[in-house]
Amino acid sequence: MGSVSLKIGDGTARFRPATICSSAVNILMLLSVVATNIFALYAFTYSSPRAHQTLLHHTHKNVHLISEQVSLILREIDASQKKLAKMEKELLGYESLDLSRPNIASELKIFLDRHSLPLGKDSRTGITEMVASVGHSCEKSADLLSLYMTYKPLGPCPDDWSLAQKLILRGCEPLPRRRCFAKSIPKTGLRPFPVSLWKNVSDKSVSWSGLGCKSFECVNTKKITRECAGCFDLVNGYEPQKFVKARGKNDFLIDDVLTMGGGSIRIGFDIGGGSGTFAARMSERNVTMITNTLNIDAPFSEFIAARGLFPLFLSLDHRFPFYDNVFDIVHASSLLDVGPKVEKLEFLMFDIDRILRAGGLFWLDNFYCANEEKKRVLTRLIERFGYKKLKYVVGEKPDASGTGKLEVLSAVLQKPVRV
């Protein structure tokens, strides 16, 4: 579903500067060793059987020369190291935001200033000041962040949630905007729960700013993602049948999976949950789900909320804001497809594993294996986690055009107890 996108900078950037750095230092080291040896050679070969006085004089002069050269080299190494460290910092963006640069919004400056705690050091946490929660990625998007922070304090915020989403997708949580009122939209026609789960949501009750479509009819006809074809129509099409009626052997049914959980599935997390239908079906079975979503090309968050479900507006680049071992089930679809980087998938899997309790279920739902390599990577990753395969089906399903086939993997995996 258009809920999660995972564009971040090239992960290899982290390692490249370090290599440049160490090879440059290595060359300098080598030069210094060579230079020292040449001087030493010079010092010893030059000592001919001349008068003792001259020899002593020369040796003294040479030693002096050598030590001068060596300290010069050491100074140069030191300077280069500093320069390289600075370059590395710049490349990684670890340097904190430069507040002296010209067009930094004043609200941003105020937010980034350190604020001492009014009563001094907090005895329990040891904290003495409140520090702005702005990640290092914001340095790279400083202009966008500054644009976002340009507003009149205590007035209405600019209607630009899509700018906030852009920042989130660049790994920069737009946390600081805290002194203006976000645009509010009257939510008309909300139904009581559980009637709300399957009622269409009024076009008027969501914000369409920054989106191509301006109505649910439009987003339903426009194919937003592979996973969300018509997913806003809760009446017609496949959406009302999802998870209760299978189209193929890769579609598992919620009741079957809950049975595998042995009656102890109570709370769960749905990654890339589209319009919230998984959470809706689970809530009918008294399981409380949190649906992770972004508003990519459609108002997913508001739609899910209007159904009476819990939307979590978060990109998959972030650490899940949950404590370890708390969920009974984690459900993920193709959205887990995080691009070609294996590490990316690993980061995600480890975080899913962290929030899932031992004995809890990880339901991988119709994960699209674009090629053999992807399938191999995924299966190897699953093996490494040592989950018990309660159900595991590799199959095919028709692609979006209906002419070709996609290879997909569906599995219900149980987290082992690790000691």
Ligand SMILES: *[C@@H]1O[C@H](CO)[C@@H](O)[C@H](O)[C@H]1NC(C)=O
């Ligand atoms: C819900 O929306 C779909 C299309 O968006 C429409 O076909 C259907 O009639 C609507 N249902 C109700 C009850 O309004």
Ligand SMILES: *[C@@H]1O[C@H](CO)[C@@H](O)[C@H](O)[C@H]1NC(C)=O
């Ligand atoms: C859900 O909980 C309600 C109230 O506790 C109960 O009446 C209902 O039977 C439960 N539904 C299921 C499917 O367990």
